[in-house]
Amino acid sequence: MINGFLMKKLLVLSLLFACLTGEAANKADSVVMTVAGKQVLLDEFVFMARKNGEVNLSDRKSLENYVELYKNFKLKVAAAEAEGLDKTKEFTDELEGYRAQLTSSYLSDKEGEDAAVRAEYDRLGEVLELSHILFRLPEKTVSKDTVAVYERAMKAYERIKNGEDIAAVGQELTRQDSTKQTGYEYARCLLPMQTIKAFENQAYAMKPGELSMPVRTTLGFHIIKLHSRKPNPGMRHVAHILIPFQKDSVTRSDSETLALAEEVYQKVQNGADFGELAEENSSDGASARKGGELPWFGVGEMVEPFEKAAFALNTPGELSKPVKTRFGYHIIKLIGKSGIPSFEEKKKSWSRLMAQGERNFEYYKAFDERMKKEYGYVFYPEAYDELVALCNDYFPTDKEFYEKAKDMNKTLIHLVDTDFPQSEFAYYIQRCPFSTKTYAGDFMQEVFDLFVRDIVTTSERKNLITKHPEFTHLMQEYRDGILLFNISNRQVWSKPAAEQPELEKAWLKELNKEYPVTINWKLLKKLKK
Template sequence: MKRLSLFICFVLMLSNVFSQKSNDEVLLHIENQKITKEEFQRIYDKNKINMSTGEITPVDEYLELFINFKLKVYEAEKLGFDTTKSFINEFEGYRKQLASPYLVDEEANKKIIKEAYERMQLEVRASHILIKLALDALPVDTLAAYEKAMDIRRRILKGESFESVAKGSSDDPSVKNNGGDLGYFTVFQMIYPFENAIYNSKIGEVTKPVRTRFGYHIIKVTDKRKARGEVKVAHIMLTVPRGTTSEIEKQKRQLCNELYHRAMRGEDFSELAKEFSDDKGSARNGGELPWFGSGRMVEEFEKASFDLKTNGEISQPVRTGFGWHIIKRIDRKDIPPFEEAVDEIVRKINKDQRSEVALKSLVNKLKSEYNFKEETDNLPVTYDTIENVYVLKQVYLLDNANLNKTLFTFLDKKYLEKDFALYVENNRGNKDLKPYNYKMLYDEFVEEKILEFEESRLPEKYPDYKYLLKEYHDGMLLFEITDQKIWSKAVADSIGLQKFYNDHKKDYKWDERWKGSVYYCSNENTYKAVSNIIGKRSFGRKITNDDLLKQFNTNEEVLKIETGTFEQGKNEAVDYFVWNKEESGINKQYILINGDKISSEVKKFNECKGLVISDYQDYLNEEWIKSLREQYNIKVNSAVLSSVK
């Protein structure tokens, strides 16, 4: 974590995403490496304001810092830091993160975000019947499942009860308890195709079969209402397991009623929850539950929670399938404005199936842009419309087969059968593949190659991306080589560190200090008694501070003692009594001190080791920069520099 934080600091220091007109004028040469004015301008624009003073750093002054940075990066590249496996893997991870926002169909993405927010305004209730079907099912099995779903739909449309048909036909295990009723829910709570079917249907409508990864669904929308937002509650739960005797059920209910009345009389709800609630996870927090909206809790609990009108209101005992509950409303919030909700919507979209919609839209646009062409006669999988099955070309099952036919082309790129065969081998895992699996892998292969090529073009299409990627690259190299040459070296080089301390001892001195104890007395009697005792002996033994505390603080605390070595500014009482500084809010009337001044002296190594390491790192850095400037040829184009603003 420390390493990551340090690296991020470097990237933030260097990063800049201002859009500017391209300018390829060369500002700087380090050996044969060219650095353009645009690259320098971007970083200078980001960092030219001194965060401490608010002043703008002059261009020529910042250029010297920039040269130092570039020299270190050049040295790292020369030493091969960018060729290590760890660097390549880490940089690849950052590259993919940076590329991700550019590999989106912005128009389609905006549409999906808007759709999600509009759906947030409604809560829907629906029932469904599931006909299970694997994603890789054979076409003949898919057709059979579809026809079965259509038969079920026709029965319902003719007047049979949805619930009774669901109980007799649905493959959803929960149907025996709910008759197919899913209750109320809202956007992101169901898989996207299922959600689409419901939000695009009217109340009372029975949909045609809807395909999801689970199979086919027949769905009936039973209600739609305005979204209620979210509520935060605390609860006390008394569990009543299935099979509990009526006597125990009665005892639980009586206890719940008793706790309800205690809470209503003003007893602390949080403390009651901690003592009595069987939900131990929430009991530790006084019964508090996370924020929730529709579809997140069992119906009885959800209804009781949303029926509470004001914060602090407590419900009467509520029975659910888990037992008895008393619920206290803590807070409630409505659906937030779009500007506040959009970040959370985007986060959910990125984890949701609907993100594939924007991606596929981008791929289709790129296919058109790149003049994508498929050789249909060479495709690995075809569909037999007579037998209703996918058919794999047998050549893919032969050893040493000639797989040199072209599958598809775009721009100057050509992909052959053998390229796809290698992709299959690398992505098949351990399972035996059916023709349908080959078809899915082929579609993924095409998509990957299109996006791979687009990603390779991002630097030329988007200057912001190009420079941000460059800054991450250089920032990583700077971190690695600085750690090796400066940070870790300064800590590990005990001999060099000790020598540096010995050579610079005069820089590590204590100012005048005072060592002793400060006695804070609460009243005059204690003050007088303590002043007569401190520093004295009892039966030949010096009276200690612990002795004083035991003697005076028998019933109540009338004496406090602070002992240590104090510099000026560290203790107001010491400042006042020892160095005659103006008092600042202290009541000196009942304060005593007992100790001695310590003259200025050199700090021992272990008293200033952290500071010595920091100074030693600065020293190593200065020496390193000096050697780099002597080692490498640096040329600055003054005419170009004068145009930097």
């Protein structure tokens, strides 16, 4: 992600740190055993014993039992290595996959990430009803390009503020715009994580009846009118029978369709099985095969008449009278109801969404801020403002932007004991132009935040083992664990269960003869003190 010159600067600093701390660590380590020519150091042995949870190192018998267990474990690993199981592609891929996963767990702030998701989840308790007019901006917009569009948005804002209806104004402007850069939309139900972050933030900050000034997003300028904020009624689980207006090549009138639906409704009322009637009569094939059952749904997920009828049902088993939608007439049966999904239910899917795109800055903010503090971040706003000034005329990915910025060498930030000039950030923009924003200033800000994150993350990766010694032990444990599983499966576990105890015993006896083992009991006995 970052250029070679920057990598070299960070690598020198990281190696210096590693040498100073690594030398001290090696002096402190002692060998507790040697198995098949490989040393097991005290810190690894103690780490694994404590992780086991059932080992009491101060108790002689417990210590002796664990030494025997750990020795046998290492013997089996040695046997796996002798058979080349640590050289296979499957082994390498699995180990590297775990390394990436483990590394990622250190390059994050789980509490901060949960807090970011929680902030979104706290909005889930309310459903917003709103209208908005969008005045689109070009895909790559510099500051001067926004003026005319903003002025059009402000004229519409003033009209609505002075009493005109937002729907009337929006629809009129949409009709008049032959370029199709203006649009009006009424949103019956808006929930968090359903729209652009800036739009959502503005909408959830408003009071019913309030009109916003033009709000800039990646699409353009929006004027938002909030009509209502209502409690989220939760989720519903229903079955339905759909009597369509059209079946095969036959088109029925509204009255004919309603009559057929009322006939089916009466059959259910008279005791006929709802599921069987759904299979026989419903044109919704996917649900008909399941007795009419639909997945759980919340507000805004079904057409409005269907949703209103479903949420009006209160008792499981309760039926709606035939409900008309554009598809036909529905008979709805309530199966179950619940409140909004719990935080734990939403956390996994929302975390995945927030870790990508524009919301990643909220999601990783706690980690970014902690790393900036640890690595001595200093920001020079005047140097940054000079780059912002270029955004008045050029988009940051334009060749002209780079041609002007590449010779700007004022210090932009100080980080990891290093000064980073404006020109280095300009080079980074060309190499890593990753942003969802279409406005030049917003685009540059996102790439700048990524630039800083890239520097601290690179440093943190280099210092990972020295800052977190347990990382090495966890990698060793997982590596040896894969080998143990594979060799044990080959030698014992794939055999008949009745034979396994004797096979295990004979195998261990053979391994103890084949591979030399020395135990440093003098050192181990000190653990009991």
